[in-house]
Amino acid sequence: MKLKIVLLLLAQIALSQAIFAQMVIKSLKKGEQVPSELSLGKIVNYKSKNVKFSELKGKLVILDFWSTGCGPCIANLPDMENLQREFGDKIAIIPVTHEDSTLIANYFKRKKLGLPSIVNDSLLYGLFPHVGNPYEVWIDETGVVIATTDFGEVNSANISRYLLSKEHNLKNRSNGMFDPNIPLFVNGNGGEENQFVARSIFTNEIENLHWFADSHSVFDEKTKRNNINSYITLNSQLSYLFRECFWNAIKEPRLLCNLTRFFIEQNDKVIVPMADFSYYHSTTDSIDKLLGKEKHCYNLTLPGNGVSDSIFYNKYMLEDLNRYSSFNVRIEKKKLPSWVIINKNRQFNYLSTNLNNSNSKIIFDDNIEHSFVEEIVDIPFNQVIDFFKMYTLSPPMFNETGYNNEKIHLKNLHLKHGKSSVDDAIFQKMNLEEWRAAFQRNGLDIKVEDREVEVMVFKKKETPAK
Template sequence: MQKTILTIAMATLCLFFKALSQDKAVDITAKGIQIGQYIPNVKFEEIHNYKTKTASIADFQGKLLILDFWATWCGSCVNAIPEMEKLQKQFDGKVQFLSVSYEPKETVIPFLKRLHKGKPSMIPQVTGDKSLSKFFPHIYLPHFVWIGKDGKVRAVTDMIDVTAANIEKMLSSEGEVLLREKKDMRMKYDKNKPLLVNGNGGDGSQLIYHSTLSGYIEGMKSSRNLAPPDSAFGNRLTLSNCPAIWFFKLAFSDGYPTFFPDNRVLLEVKEPEKIYPSEEIRYSDWLKTPGNGYCYQLQVPKSLKDNFYPILQEDLRRIFPQYRGSVEKRKVKCMVLVLLPGADLLKTKHRTEQPEERFSSKGFHIKNSFMGAFIDRIQIEYQRFSKIPFLDHTGYLDRLDMDVEADLRNVESMNQGLKKYNLQWVEKEVELPMLVIRDKQ
């Protein structure tokens, strides 16, 4: 029976990928096991924090089983773990959460140990998954599948619907419980070609300049892409399903590396929720609301590369006439890296060798490179959700070597690791160029 279902699932996926080649948005989740259908007795070869080393779906029958598909790199997934632990404790004996990751145990288990800080977890963990994700295909994480006591799929949701109230409803009714169904839409789209050209809307062979704007497009991934200048297309910027704030970040980024991060943006408007949603609102729903999410492309010939950002700002004044953007110096609280008194412990011992830069959440290795390599990764990746900027105030311009073991998402942990190089993060008020968005007077 299980082999038959797996064959059907694989055949369905083949049809899905064929459909994906068409110019229509396709719901990937619709190609797996659906609500109301039974899940086969899948066996887990790698299960941790469980009474046995292997298990199967049948071992959890008699309880409401909630599968949580997640990954260590997914910030929303990691933020959801404490809430799931709380719900597991609240409904223990009636509900069983089961975390499922395609990542290997060598990645997942050490990550969870650091996350839980030695505290026991109530949730079993499946690693190296290859079976469940085939039965429940998806794109975006976290992805939750609710399975009833009888092995029948009862809901497919995202994290916002995994609540005590919804679990109570599911436990108290063996009939239909209407939860918002998570649908992962995907449309064929080539970000390396202009929007609406050659599969996106024409071949573009004679295209010299264009500026295109549309509302939210179902199935297109939310992304920003600033292509390097080339002779064929000149300068090209593409925003797909993005809020207004991203237009301003990029339009005023000339002279600033890449773009202004959130902690370098000040919203001085009466209705900030029209530029960026509050945390209480589902982001995807907010984007779909008319006037919130946009698709845009600006392409100018290479000869106009010096006018690229002024043209973008002119477009901005037309697209969002109710706002004005500017770059202004403001005093703001920052986290700055300083060099403490003492000997130079940074200077490279490998000046004739190729530079090396390796980073992970557990630390980093830099050889024969510069301080900027460290600062950029901290600001852009490991502290990207920080409310305050991270800056380099060391004044150290020479090539350097550093090997540090630390949680790069935690300032205190970083300071412990940086101590051996006489480096320290300190909080300080600094005058910085800030992107200010205000209502038009």
């Protein structure tokens, strides 16, 4: 019987040690709970030789990691003792060191320090791993880690603020731990990720994330400048990324679906319009066929000062996309057949007399399939040109009428736009004669000239010979 009891006790001890070991292995982070049953280990200057964390519940606990070889730690101990005296039972400031109990007891006696200190510690260093002392861990009255800071944050003002409001604005300190096998800032490796100045991230498709794209700048009120520029897209094909890059680089982001500025440089140095490879009735099949339909996530963040939108896209983003794809892509200038919009008949007055924005609209032949654009009412001339340039195979267009922001009213256009009998006209090559006739009915005309415009040229990277 006695043997059974002994065996049961040994089993319980082994189980407790296993549970204890599991607790030690798992480090604690901000927002996580310190186990109430946790034994903090050996302690000097205390009512007992050991202390459990449950004895500290109901108090603001500040663990002060220190050592006798740390000058700032030693200089800070009297201040810690004064703070403990000032706030009494409301707080518990407990220095923590891995050094020997006899050494620390003698040191405290010599320096006339009355603070308790955890000694011979490995447990708390395991729970709160860090590099460099002093290192302060703040734990609230319920046992939740609320901050890790430098010793300068442990002062009367910060403690009072927390005790009165249960809120704080403590400046958190990184634990200084770094694993060279893990990228910087991933899962807190080396510190919080908000410390980066610039970064570029490229991943494969992430399941359960919907497509998303956004670009923004953050304005700094102090410097009156944008201090960060960021572009991000989730689960997008490379074709989308290159089109975003190009149209933003030349400051025409609305023309995302236009393919007439994209070219392929073949092995014989001949540059072929990508539009020649278009599938029937599709906006992007040609470029998707070239670049593949795999989806990716991409985020580029750069300091805003001195980084214009053009440089952001045509340098940094383009360099990234060239790095991550199997193409070398460049933006250059090339002469292309272009439509130049001019005045034809001054007897026609296409300028609008209505200055009320509420009446601006495009009138289609019906409200469902929008097969034809029939009328454009009270829209600025340049916006009208931009609207037509959004056609997938629209040639470059130039407005040389002398009117830019003036509103115009064009009638009797009857231009193919949406679904006709078999296809979507906005995806097809635009018929010059039809468009000229529509413009001439309104006192305008279209002439075709070679004009220099910016284009994007794709060249397949050479595969190294085996």
